[in-house]
Amino acid sequence: MFRSFPILVLMFILQSACAREFQATPITLADRSGPGDTHAGIRWLGALRLPNAEFNSLKLCGLSGLAWDEDEELLYAISDIGGLFHLRPEFDSRGILTGVRVVTAYPLLDASGQPIRPPFDDAEGLAIRNGDNRTPGDTELLVSFEIRPRVVRYSPTGQWRGEEPLPALLSDLRNYRDTNQALEAVTIDPRWGVLTGTEAPLRDDPVGRIRLFASDGRFWSYPLGSAPGSALVAMEALPDGGLLTLERAFVAPLRPLIISLRRTELPPMGGETPLPVADVAVLDSSQGWLLDNFEGLTRYRDRRFFIISDDNCSAWQATLLVHFELPPTTPRSSSP
Structure with missing residues (x-):
């Protein structure tokens, strides 16, 4: 026990040094829209570019899912390569996002307690259970996966807790157009329970329309937006019953x-x-918006949300964390 103490101290020092060196850079998504401005139908409350870094030997890149834990005041993020990060956002007196701190990081584990490896590590969607019940310590995370489609329950430290049941249609790889277009989005609806959505239509479904599934097999037909190649990458159940x-x-x-x-x-x-x-907001890079591969979405408080981009661990892309507020009214429907 005493022999390992210096090693633990050294690990703590190294992690603390990494956390001190980690510095997110405030950015604006458009020249005409600064922090606090309302543009494209929503109020922008700050954006950050996150640097490349490692925590507990896990690369902070490829972030594709977010979940806010109100009880712990933590923002969880998962990566495509099986990392789970605890983030603490920082705000100024106006509620503008000014920084973020990485508290710690854990690998997602399999049923045997080992870090998940390819092809089982393609984590995409993230949802939270018991994150706002005023009972700290009982949080459970739900992670949806591509390549090997499934929804797994995890502790906040990455411990495997079992799998959520899926409709038979989603459990068969042959029903997907591509294994990299599988279970991209997951959320928990207060009425229907766990909802999952695929990135692209299933193999036998019409182009431009996907299905949102409940665990009992019930589904809803969701028409994708008019942008060519549009794909569902995240969804969040809202307190008022919306999605x-x-x-x-x-x-x-x-x-x-x-x-x-x-x-x-x-x-x-x-x-x-x-x-x-x-349509709540449609952002087009050809119109001056600084965008990247946004894939993660979570509600923060009231009508405020975070989204994050998946840089695919590529030097040509960026990890952008964006904070925004929805308007109190719902825009007119743009599809049948």
Whole structure:
């Protein structure tokens, strides 16, 4: 025991030094829209570019899912390569996001207690259970995966707690157009429980329309936005019964990147009838917006949210953490 004490001290010093050196850079997403301004239908409350760094030997890159824990005041982020990061956002007196601190990081583990490895490590969506019940210590995280589609329950320290049941249609790889277009989005709805959504339509479903599934097999037909190549990358159940979705349309490096925030309602009766979906904000890189591969979404407090971009651990991309506030009213529907 005493022999290991110096090693533990050294690890703590190294982690603390890494945390001190980690410095996010405030940025603006558009020249015409600064922190606190309202543009494209929403109020922008700050944006940060996160630097490349390592914590507990886990690279802070490829971040594709977010979840806010109100009880612990932590922002959780997962990476495509199986890392789970605890972040603490920092705000000024106006509520503008000015910085973020990495508190700690853990690998996501498998059922045997080992860090997950390819092809099982492609974590994409993140949802939280018991994160706002005024009972610290009982948080559970739900992570959805591509390549090997499943939804797994985790502790905040990355401990495997079992899998959520999936409809049979989603458990069979043959039903997906591509294994890299599987379970991209997950959330917990107070009425329907765990909801999952695929990035692209299933193999036998029409182009431009995906299905949002509840665990019992109930589904809703969700029409994707009009941007070419639009894909569902995240969704968040709202306290008023609505559903906020995040879509990304990314065709090629030299073509515009379009990020869409949209909203819909899930009626009791699911089925093939397309949901009415309203555009909340549509951001187009060809119109001067500084965008990247936004894939993570979570509600913070009231009508305020975070989104984060997945840089694919590439030097050509960036990890951007953005804070914003939705308007109190819902825009008119843009689809049937």
